[in-house]
Amino acid sequence: MSDTIKYLLSEDQMPKDWYNLAADLPVPAPAVLHPGTMQPVGPDDLSPLFPMSLIMQEVSTERRIEIPEPVRQVFRQWRPSPLFRARALEKALGTPAKIYYKYEGVSPAGSHKPNTAIPQAFYNVEAGIRKLTTETGAGQWGSSLAFAGSLFGIEVQVFQVRVSYDQKPYRRALMETYGATCVPSPSPLTQAGRAILAQRPDHPGSLGIAISEAVELAAQRDDTKYALGSVLNHVLLHQTIIGEEAILQMAMAGDDPDVVIGCTGGGSNFAGIAFPFIGMQLRGGPNAKKRRIVAVEPAACPSLTRGQYAYDFGDTAHLTPLTKMHTLGSTFTPPGFHAGGLRYHGMAPMVSHVKELGLIEAVAYHQIGCFEAGVTFARAEGIVPAPESNHAVKGAIEEALRCKREGKAETILFNLSGHGHFDMMAYTDYFAGKLQDLTYDEGELAQALSGLPAVPA
Amino acid sequence: MSDTIKYLLSEDQMPKDWYNLAADLPVPAPAVLHPGTMQPVGPDDLSPLFPMSLIMQEVSTERRIEIPEPVRQVFRQWRPSPLFRARALEKALGTPAKIYYKYEGVSPAGSHKPNTAIPQAFYNVEAGIRKLTTETGAGQWGSSLAFAGSLFGIEVQVFQVRVSYDQKPYRRALMETYGATCVPSPSPLTQAGRAILAQRPDHPGSLGIAISEAVELAAQRDDTKYALGSVLNHVLLHQTIIGEEAILQMAMAGDDPDVVIGCTGGGSNFAGIAFPFIGMQLRGGPNAKKRRIVAVEPAACPSLTRGQYAYDFGDTAHLTPLTKMHTLGSTFTPPGFHAGGLRYHGMAPMVSHVKELGLIEAVAYHQIGCFEAGVTFARAEGIVPAPESNHAVKGAIEEALRCKREGKAETILFNLSGHGHFDMMAYTDYFAGKLQDLTYDEGELAQALSGLPAVPA
Known part of the structure; x- marks a missing residue:
């Protein structure tokens, strides 16, 4: 029987500010470089793509950066999001650990992505922009920006990685329901897309390619900007509302996590739950308990655990600035595992930086074990996680089983970034024994890494 | 921009009782009859199928019937469910009406069905039952009972209408994720299924057939009972938590509906929102405002608006008792429109009874108009409704447009029974112009009605 406990904040308790980790870092993150000059980029370099705000x-x-009231007004539809104590899961595992999860699947798009889609749409509308271009993999980000676009009356064009466009039509239908247009990438609409199609007409696409296409279109028109769903500092900033709420909710529960866990693709939902806890530790004082912060990534696209910490491009066509991050190389194409939202060659520079500073750990798991963890979770807690979120569930279950072995009653908190209602075919494949633990080609990884741009020290 | 206002009750305000309309009816509903004796059935006649509670x-x-604490404990994961004022939709329609919606898609299964699945699983486990059989159409009910079964540790076997089993594999995957078994109906597992397959091996199935199969299996074993997702009095009773909460939330909003709207297939979500309001009116006193209560049904399966009010079987193989209800005939097979949860030949006897008493109205709409309404709603409010729920959305929009024509600032409340995340292919078909406004065959309806059982007056 379900023994789940819910900790729910009132609307009044919804955070009024985002938390900016940059304020508390002992060492600032490395500068973002212009690929032509190799000099740090300034605001003007970025202005073709993003509004100044x-x-x-x-x-x-x-x-602290204030959340605009119109953004908070939209958030009130589903925020503050609930935090649950997973007592049924604890019992199923027989662990002395206490397991809590923050649940972001309550948004209308079913994931944490609207936390940044809404403010990005707001700031662009405020700046007079009429259209946003973006990329999406499985479609969580694209559908979230489509949702935000419909609420704020701004046009949205999504380049969806072709393999997802073909295999996962449901999230595409969601984007179209919200009024967005969605095209498979690589597409003939851009120079970047045409160049790749000329080499390989059946190219399955990648997030790096889709980013190139979206950036190329946005840079051409004054009334069009680009929106990114992860990686960038402002995206991670917007997601910190997750951790800010979780801190209040853990206090409601009279508890404090020893371990904080999130899954990482580009790094935004992980940063969302983790950065506010890292900040408390860095600032010292009564809340400066030493907590382990664990990023869980897919073994088939392991930027944090197998990538190189180096300057690299965010996209395949090399239209973006250079950022220092854990990267598998911008030409790396990961195998087609089911957590499409985690199939990105790089890691958010700020997440990479705190990894280098020793403030977080990283671990990688294969997909079959992650689905197994997700099914265990669903049968105990009733919520079916997204394939991406299953990585965080797997991480939490592994920590809980470690606590069982060691006889420790630690407190574990993880971010359940979205529900799996759009991904049930992946579960069907799992039950049918059709899933494989895919791995990347070591030779391809070496080749992608050998192509990293040369940056003067 | 979203102007939605959320009215959220605290957990303490979650209703402690279900509301039973039978207590306030001026005339009791007609008796349920044993098909052999044509005499009213007693509790013992039903005991092979249901626990005595x-x-x-x-x-x-x-x-008032108390909600058991273990049931309330499960409900706390997502209840009380939110009530929203749809100000963005009001603006999009340009109506002076105020539109509120109660949202039941926040449950882990994505619909209102867990409101009865959870207590049904609880009472069966309490009675020592080890296995439940049931039917499902599109899968909302089957996945909800699977969810309840996983939480309470009771086995669940679902007979899914074959056309849905084949066309909508996502909800089947959800049932399996929760550990239930799901077989297409008609199946070779039962006498009822074999008889139909012998006549027509490619029979697409119907809810009536699937009910026959589930009932047949349950009646054979002492440790197995049957669970129904709609129609019966106790199912409607369990859904009244929707309306009980909505009454408190409308009071929070300082408002009171002039029109209350729900979609009807078997009638349970409609009864859930409507019966508590009907009860206030029947009891008289200060809350006895005359409110219009509107049931919205699919034009392709219009039991309330085109059916006959007569005694009929609930299933195709005639294993159930006879109930007096609006029916299209137990052999009626509706065309394959997308709102699979509304494809049932009969209407809940209690809903039929209040229709005969003049306490509710009914209206029928075709599916294309309902999807159009759903898309309008999604772009204004951000939530994509289930195809079934789109009928309620359509009903609410039509009332709001009537208010606009008449210049009346009425208050409209409707039940948004579930989200459409499992039904995005239906939206894809809608956008591609592939949907048709299907109608039933008048000759088939006449034939089905001519086969109604003869019941002595």
């Missing part, structure tokens, strides 16, 4: 957030070192 | 709820005339 988001660029200023990208480079801000203010600790 | 549910049978006593089925025949109770107590006004």
Whole structure:
């Protein structure tokens, strides 16, 4: 029987500010470089792609940045999101650990992505922009920006990685229901897309390619900007509402996590739950308990655990600035495992930086074990996680089983970033024994890494 | 921009009782008859199928029936569910009406069905039952009972209408994720299924057939009972938590509906929102405002608006008792429109009874108009409704447009029974112009009605 306990904040308790980790870092993150000059980029370099309000957030070192009231008004539809104590899961595992999860699947798009889609749409509308271009993999981000676009009356064009476009038509239908247009990438609409199609007409696409296409279109028109669903500082900033709420909710529960866990693709939902806890530790004082912060990534696309910490492009066509991050190389194409939202060659520079500073750990798991964890979770807690979120569930279950072996009653908190209602075919494949633990080709990884741009020290 | 307002009750305000309309009816509903004797059935006649606690709820005339604490404990994961004021939709329609919706898609299964699945699983486990059989159409009910079964540790076997089993594999995957078994109906597992397959091996199935199969299996074993997702009094009773919460939330909003709207297939979500309001009116006193209560059904399966009010079987193989209801005939097979949860030949006897008493109205709409309404709603409010729920959305929009024509600032409340995340292919078909406004065959309807059982007056 379900023994789940829910900790719910009132609307009044919804955070009024985002938390900016840059304010508390002992060492600032490495500069973003212009690929032509190899000099740090300034706000003007980014202005073809983003409105100035988001660029200023990208480079801000203010600790707290106010969430605009119209954004909070939209958030009230589903925020503050619930935090649950997973007592039924604890019992199923027989662990002395206490397991809590923050649940972001309550948004209308079913994931954490609207936390940044809504403010990005707001700031662009405020700047007079009429159209946003973006990329999406499985479609969580694309459908979230489509949702935000419909609420704020801004046009949205999504380049969806072709393999997902073909295999997962349900999230595409969601984007179209919200009024967005969705095209498979690589597409003939851009120079970047045409160049790749000329080499390989059946190219399955990648997030790096889709980013190139979206960036190329946005840079051509004054009334069009680009929106990214992860990686950038301002995106991670917007997701910190997750951790800010979780801190209040853990206090409601009279508890404090020893371990904080999130899954990582580009790094935004992980940063969302983790950065506010890292900040408490860095600032010292009564809340400066030493907590382990664990990023869980797919073994088939392991940027944090197998990538190189180096300057690299965010996209395949090399249209973006250079950022220092854990990267598998911008030409790396991961195998087609089911957690499409985690199939990105790089890691958010800020997540990479705190990894280098020793403030977080990283671990990689294969997909079959992650689905097994997700099914265990669903049968105990009733919520079916997204394939991406299953990585965090797997991480939490592994920590809980470690606690069982060691006889420790630690407190574990993880971010359940979305529900799996759009991904049930992946579960069907899992039950049918059709899933494989895919791995990348070591030779291809070496080749992608050998192509990293040369940056003067 | 979203102007939605959310009215959220605290857990303490979650209703402690279900509301039983039978206590306040001016005329009791007609008796349920044994098909052999044509005499009213007693509790013992039903005991092969249901535990005694549910049978006593089925025949109770107590006004308030306590919700067991273990059931409330499960409900706390997502209840009380939110009520929203749809200000963005009001603006999009340009109506002076105020539109509120109660949202039941927040449950882990994505619909209102867990409101009865959870108590049904609880009472069966309490009675020592080890296995439940049931039917499902599109899969909302089957996945909800599977969810309840996983939480309470009771085995669940679902007979899914074959056309849905084949066309909508996603909800089947959800049932399997929760550990239930799901077989297409008609199946070779039962006499009822084999008889139909012998006549027509490619029979697409119907809810009536699937009910026959589930009932047949349950009646054979002492440790197995049957669970129904709609129609019966105890199921409607369990859904009244929707309306009980909505009454408190409308009071929070300082408002009171002039029109209350729900979609009807078997009638349970409609009864859930409507019966508590009907009860206030019947009891008189300060809350006895005359409200219009509107049931919205699919034009392709219009039991309330085109059916006959007569005694009929609930299933195709005639294994169930006879109930007086609006029916299209137990052999009627509706065309394959997308709102699979509304494809049932009969209407809940209690809903039929209040229709005959003039306490509710009914209206029927075709599916294309309902999807159009759903898309309008999604772009304004951000939530994509299930195809079934789109009928309620359509009903609410039509009332709001009537208010606009008449210049009336009425208050409209409707039940948004579930989200459409499992039904995105239907939206894809809608956008591609592939949907048709299907109609039933008048000759087939006449034939089905001519086969109604003869019942002595």
